[in-house]
Amino acid sequence: MDFRHSEDRQMLADTLRRFLAAESPPEARNRAAYDAPGHNAKVWAGLGELGIAGALFPESVGGFGGSGFDIMVVFEELGRTLSVEPLLGTLMVGRALMAAGGRPALEQIVAGSAIVALAHQEAEDGGLATTAIRDAEGWTLNGAKAVVAQAEAASLLLVSAVAEGRPALFLVPADAAGVSIRGYANIDGGRSAQVQLDGVRVGADACVATDGAAALAEAEAAGLLALSAEALGAMDVARDMTIDYLRTRRQFGVPIGKFQALQHRIATVLMEVEQARSAVINAADAFDHKQGPARDRVLSAAKYTIGATGQLVAEEAIQMHGGIGMTWELPLSHYAKRITMIDHLLGDQDRHLQRYVALGKVA
Missing domain, CATH: 1.10.540.10 (Acyl-CoA dehydrogenase/oxidase, N-terminal domain)
Known part of the structure; x- marks a missing residue:
């Protein structure tokens, strides 16, 4: 192929x-x-x-x-x-x-x-707590959303809420009355926000899905593939930066890349990144040609692989650079932060390993 x-x-x-x-x-x-x-x-x-x-x-x-x-x-x-x-x-x-x-x-x-933002995640892990109550004129939303990426910059929020016993989706203007957005900086760059909805009134047409579970599943599938690919791109750069450093940093009169122990370590990084690339390619193919649990299982496999490989790449790149690898001025430190944080977005290694196993019983 x-x-x-x-x-x-x-x-x-x-x-x-x-x-x-x-x-x-x-x-x-x-x-x-x-x-x-x-x-x-x-x-x-x-x-x-x-x-x-x-x-x-x-x-x-x-x-x-x-x-x-x-x-x-x-x-x-x-x-x-x-x-x-x-x-x-x-x-x-x-x-x-x-x-x-x-x-x-x-x-x-x-x-x-x-600019739009998905407001779905909540602080508590006990299920969807945001509610939407319908009346003759539209809907009233109440609840709070956590870690909403780029909410401050968004003009529209896609908000999930329980409506008549089912998870529904609503398009809400970010400046609507009752919407408050408290932003903060992410450790790896960019901003997220806590979004509070207090008696937010929207029209009947703001409800884009009265049963939004399937739509949320599609959003998550696309997000998992995107984050896996993003981490792969960042790992490619971190790997190349490390190889370049091993070739140019000299100790005892020779490039440190001549030392066999470091050669073995960077060889492991190279192999693991290529394995992660295969996982992302497999996920991209499954995104197009598989449905339901079969597709989601491949996506979880990719996200797990990216998380595990990313941890290895970030740690090895920093360690082989030494103390300079932790400094703000060296771009590597920012790559290591982003690679690490991607593992925690839309579920970390542990969650996707468990999901992979569970979906194997269904597929």
Whole structure:
């Protein structure tokens, strides 16, 4: 099987890589990532002009891609530059809306002209506690959402809530009365927020899915693939940085890469990264050609593999660099933080190992 990108996908990857290298080099990325609003508006506008969001969606909704490998290409390049632009929210909210039958807001999302955020996770792990009560004029939402990525920058929130006994989805303007957003910086760059909904009134048409479980599953599937690909791109760079350091750092008059112990360690890193690449390729293929538990099992396998490999790559890269690997000025430290934190997004290694086993009994 030929795993090389098609000509169109390679062109997409090259275009995105050149743009991000020019507009979001490490220093510029860090200035945007660690200060409000947590991303670079100029870079976001440029991504919109390039039509990058459109690559994440099929032609049926106005995009020009939408396959698992299209998602992989885009997020792998984002991982290579540690981009903090809100494309994960674009992907997950857009996929949820597609599964729910599509909405007018989807056009803006696919065009990259609107920043959106998925407000689903809650502080307590006891199930969905946010509620939506219907009346003659619409819905009233009450509850709180935790760790909502880029909520401060978003104009629309896709909010999950229990409505008439089922998980429903609502499109809520971020500036609606009763919505309060308390943002904070993420340790790996970008910003997230606690979103409070106190008596938020929305119209009847704000409910995009009265039974949103399937739509949320589609959003999660796309998010798992995207995060796995992003981590792969970041690991590629961390690996290359480490190899370059082993070739140039000298001790006892020779490059430290000449020492056999370090050669063995970097060889292990190389093999593990390639294994992770295979897992992401498998996940991209499953995203397109499998459904239900069979697809989700492959995605969990990829997320678990990425988490375990990412931990190894981050630790080995830092250790082989020595103390300098921990410094703010060296880009490697930021890559290590992002690789580590991706493991905790949408479920960590432990959760996805358990999910993989459980889904094996169903598939």
